[in-house]
Amino acid sequence: MFDSIRSVFTNFSDSVKQIQETQLSEKQLIEPLENLEMHLLQHNVAVEVTDYIIETLRKELAGIQIERSQREQYITNTIYDTIYDLLQEASCDTTELLNRWKQYNPALLLFVGANGAGKTTAIAKTAKFLQGADVVLAAGDTFRDASIEQLQKHADHLQVKCISQEYGSDAAAVIYDAKEHGEKYRADFVLADTAGRAHTNTNLMEELRKICRVTEPNGIILVVDATIGNDVIEQIKQYEPLSLDGVIVTKTDADTRGGTILTIATKAPAPIIFLGTGQSYEDLTAFEPESVTKQLLAKE
Numbered sequence: 001m002f003d004s005i006r007s008v009f010t011n012f013s014d015s016v017k018q019i020q021e022t023q024l025s026e027k028q029l030i031e032p033l034e035n036l037e038m039h040l041l042q043h044n045v046a047v048e049v050t051d052y053i054i055e056t057l058r059k060e061l062a063g064i065q066i067e068r069s070q071r072e073q074y075i076t077n078t079i080y081d082t083i084y085d086l087l088q089e090a091s092c093d094t095t096e097l098l099n100r101w102k103q104y105n106p107a108l109l110l111f112v113g114a115n116g117a118g119k120t121t122a123i124a125k126t127a128k129f130l131q132g133a134d135v136v137l138a139a140g141d142t143f144r145d146a147s148i149e150q151l152q153k154h155a156d157h158l159q160v161k162c163i164s165q166e167y168g169s170d171a172a173a174v175i176y177d178a179k180e181h182g183e184k185y186r187a188d189f190v191l192a193d194t195a196g197r198a199h200t201n202t203n204l205m206e207e208l209r210k211i212c213r214v215t216e217p218n219g220i221i222l223v224v225d226a227t228i229g230n231d232v233i234e235q236i237k238q239y240e241p242l243s244l245d246g247v248i249v250t251k252t253d254a255d256t257r258g259g260t261i262l263t264i265a266t267k268a269p270a271p272i273i274f275l276g277t278g279q280s281y282e283d284l285t286a287f288e289p290e291s292v293t294k295q296l297l298a299k300e
């Protein structure tokens, strides 16, 4: 994970380390920073985010006077702090958030996002993550072929209840049913699937608003795919009106460039709760800025 972008930061820090003078001047930093900028952009870090990183590093490094023996550590720490601060802004205490939701008996969590973002898989993984809690799944994607069977299969595997109706039925009604079922049996969570949306599909967006009005979810979770690069900005914008409570970033294992996580961390209107890191049920980890920063920078 994040292998490719790691070399971008390593190359930057190597080139700054090679500067001979004790004092790093703004002029000496121009070339390393320009290279860093180019490579961050090539690795799907959005322009504004790249600008922020470049400006922060310029401010922190230009003019500092430091012995060459200590410089390496100083540069490493400065890059670390810059990236950590950025990710920290987008984080939350996942365990605390889940415990808070759990008190609703049940907490209805709505999973929304574009076609193929990984919503259904994220629901199954979340159910697995919540092992020990009483979870009900709601087959709120009544639109896509085989979506109900897909969720039911996960439910069977995880041995949790899945509430569904026929294809074409009203998604709000299905999710409302699941919520009532959860209330009756005092479940801890109802995890509701929804149909994937392309932003051109106004009917499906309207349906999503209706689902929110009818079912009054306790949490709305946006699922975004880390492999789509800068398109993620447009997707986030599209879902912002729903007042999101959290974000799950999927397919971080398949993001060959690795920089999308930085873009999402800066642009997301709600904290990142989980990262999807593979195709199996266990491949979901709570988002921890320290651990992700270390992976991005290969700092042990």
Ligand SMILES: Nc1nc2c(ncn2[C@@H]2O[C@H](COP(=O)(O)OP(=O)(O)OP(=O)(O)O)[C@@H](O)[C@H]2O)c(=O)[nH]1
Binding pocket: 113, 114, 115, 116, 117, 118, 119, 120, 121, 122, 141, 144, 147, 195, 196, 197, 250, 251, 252, 253, 254, 275, 276, 277, 278, 279, 283
């Ligand atoms: N490598 C990898 N693949 C993932 C991850 N999460 C989901 N996938 C894969 O992405 C594909 C789409 O996942 P789904 O969960 O069906 O996505 P969806 O958003 O429900 O799709 P629609 O229902 O069609 O809108 C599947 O092949 C998943 O196995 C992940 O974290 N890593």
Ligand SMILES: [Mg+2]
Binding pocket: 119, 120, 121, 141, 147, 193, 194, 196
């Ligand atoms: Mg789905």
